[in-house]
Amino acid sequence: MKTLYDKLWDDHVVEDLGSGDHLIYIDRHFLHEVTSPQAFDGINKKNLRPWRVAANIATPDHNVPTTRGQNFELESIEDEVSKIQIIELDRNCNKFDIQQFDINSEQQGIVHVVGPENGFTLPGMTIVCGDSHTSTHGAFAALSMGIGTSEVEHVLATQCLRIKKLKNFRINLSGCPRPDVTSKDVILYVIRSIGTDGGTGHAIEFSGDYISSLSMESRMTICNMSIEAGAKVGLIAFDKMTESYLSDKVKLDKSEYDKALDYWKSLSSDSNAKFDKEIEIDVSKIKPQVSWGTSPEMTSDYDSCVPELNQNSDKYSTYKKAIEYMGLKEREKLSDLTFNKVFVGSCTNSRIEDLRLVASEVKDKRISENIEEALIVPGSGQVKLEAEKEGLDKIFIEAGFSWRDPGCSMCLGMNEDKLSPGDRCASTSNRNFEGRQGHMGRTHLVSPMMAARIAIHGGIPHE
């Protein structure tokens, strides 16, 4: 009796190398401009070529400007160092014939948005990328994980990874959520409950009737942030929802598709499979979540307060540092905070469903006077086109948002989209680390719905 993770693992073992090490075959390798140059350099120095070119898909995302417009010229990137990185990706992809959605492609975007929407992410695959949020693709019953640059080089050169098997952890999510609770709130609640190391050393499978009810977009949000709970692998079983999402994205002839579908249908944990760890969460009890600190586990209900410091707690020094950095007071009500920035985007929440949700909240309204900048950065060119087809861009612009071109943007503040010192930002991204969105910037992680409401109210609305 096997878990989904066991099945995916067993199907990809090329060789048992002893003492727990295994050589695992990699079906899909996503590349972006930031963690790949040193890896390409490595294979160049060894005079190697990518093992299986067709396994690789590339797009620049982390470091691209989001005010590009049409026919953007790389030359216009002011930061010389950033420019070189994007040119390097072009050069490496051209040299090895790797399929790239370059900066002017309509399909360019955040690699974890581009992969699934173009049918490059398929159930049963092993998927890696030099980016920790590769866990996103686990929503498709694929064994996917973030890797370091040495491993990127290893995968390019050998199409394999040398890794140890993880333990199995199941999180069963049941019940019907409040209408103002999204999958982002649920995953933040999970992280807050088990801690940012709760899933370390494990692959987390998310299951239960709540998961079954979710769209693929919402499932991707959950798996995306499994890394914030310490698990580099997040997984959800294949079901009708996965099948319907893939039906218009996978370009296969009928007999091949039917064969694939037969196999995909086997991609769930056996009913009596054993997990090393299991927890149950009733999502009907979850309120909208807002992070208050500098780690995703420092998250509370939207209608609660900053925690009280307890000198006897082992969390004292960590909490004290976080409260100081965030410019907060102990026991301060979260709803008393004033925000001046809003960011809607990132591989967690930049898909069409997220943008529709924001649009429904801000239609015919204006952002608060407190809000100096409110960015909406679609996850990909395709998301952008769809949003514009539906007229969402007009709703955003009329409400006072800045409507941008696709990229990682202010999730990590690598391009020009950064917080300034002291800014307080409601962000739909995944990390509230010190300086993550800009030097001395203060990030509060929220759902797209809460980000929209904060944009309108200038703070967390009272109910």
Add this chain to the structure above:
Amino acid sequence: MSEFKNISGIACLLDIDNIDTDQIIPTEYLKSIKKFGFGDFLFDGWRYHDIANINTLTSSRSLNKDFILNQAPYNESKIIITGKNFGCGSSREHAVWALRDFGIETVIAESFGDIFYNNCFKNGVLPIALNQDELLMVKDYVSNESKLHISLADKNIAIKNEKIAFEVDSGMLDMIITGQDEVDITLSISKKIKSYESNRLKQKPWLN
């Protein structure tokens, strides 16, 4: 790393949980396309008052003298002792490159982020995980003594007359000691990879 059989040197205590890789090296330095030269940027946000900028000369920057790595003898630290979940967050291998380039040879923690842990071994940095009680002993020891001695052959840490044993996978430790190249090792069984691959693509042609 040469002669990496023992680690002996200044140990610095960063008694905070969940130090993420964004703290170890901020995103700004991920613009570099090189694998070396990150030592000046280790814990950049804590080490300097001014904003990280890859184009700024380190000598012109404003040091935060309150930060332990800016104080003698800790500016020559070889060992970092910290809390749980060190290296969580982003997969950036630059975090390990920054530790290595600064001169850090080992990090002792209660636990590590999974991706960071693997990245360490590829770059000759040894991550040592201890349980809470053992870690507390090490923390107590280094609050009075600035130096620590670690034997890789015996897999233990010397604390006064006691030795605290630690677990680390022998294969991974060998990688640090010998500095073997994983790509070369894997390519030595490339026939097996080819045979697996051709079977796989035959059975699951949609993966082509």
